[in-house]
Amino acid sequence: MILMKDIIREDNSLLRERSEEVALPLSSEDRQLAEELLEYVKNSQDDGLAEKYDLRPGVGIAAPQVGKLKRLFALHLEKEDGQLLSLVAVNPKIVSHSVELAYLSTGEGCLSVDRSVPGYVPRYARITARFTDLNGDEQRMRLKGFPAIAFQHELDHLNGVLFYDRINHDDPFGDIPNGSPIDLGSGE
Structure with a gap:
């Protein structure tokens, strides 16, 4: 089980490296890693388990x-239509995307970044x-x-990019041309 102590923080240089493609079919080691990543995000959203194991809530990892330079991540979140999106993405790619942009009105956070x-x-x-x-x-x-x-946030991790690299540091809350805010309401 992945715990907060297993998650490396932003000062670790591994987070700035590009991850390697994962060989398919998945090895037992890669499959176990993928399952543990998905288990973390599920557990972190369960109030009882999050409190018991001191897990920061997250929707992706x-x-x-966790120190493995492999092109895979897990997501566990609710879509706009209320359906659950729970997946492991191995060797993910964006094959097409909109011209329009979007951004979270509250900004983004990250399990590897212990500050706002x-x-x-x-x-x-x-995206497709x-x-x-x-x-x-x-x-x-x-x-x-x-x-x-x-x-996109998780895919950035596979390319050595952290969310704050994309913030306009001269004007962090400046207008995003062709962009629309997304309000998550009370929680993630």
């Missing part, structure tokens, strides 16, 4: 965040993603809004 970094993080409002799932099946998925933002 990428392999580099204020500012808007511009992302594509809609391709990846291999935990069962080895090729998936193609259209995402918009918060799920699209979360996918």
Whole structure:
């Protein structure tokens, strides 16, 4: 089980490296890593388990965040239509995206960043993603809004990019041309 002590923080240089493609079919080691990443985000959203194990809540976590430079991540969140999006993405790619941008009105956070970094993080409002799932099946998925933002945040981790790299540091809350805010309401 992944705990907060297993998640590396922003000062670790591994978070700035590009991850390697994962060999398919998944090795037992890679499959276990993927399952543990998904288990973390699920457990972190369970109030009882989060409190018991002192887990920070998150909707996604990428392999580099636990010190593994592999192109895989897990997401577990609710889509705009109320349906659950729970997946492991192996060797993910964005194959197309909107011209329109979106950003979280509250800014983004990260399990590897133990501080608040204020500012808007511009992302594509809609993406079409391709990846291999935990069962080895090729998936193609259209995402918009918060799920699209979360996918892009985790994909950035695989490329050595942290969310605050995308903030305009001269004007963190400045207008995002062609961008629309997404309000998550009371929680993530």
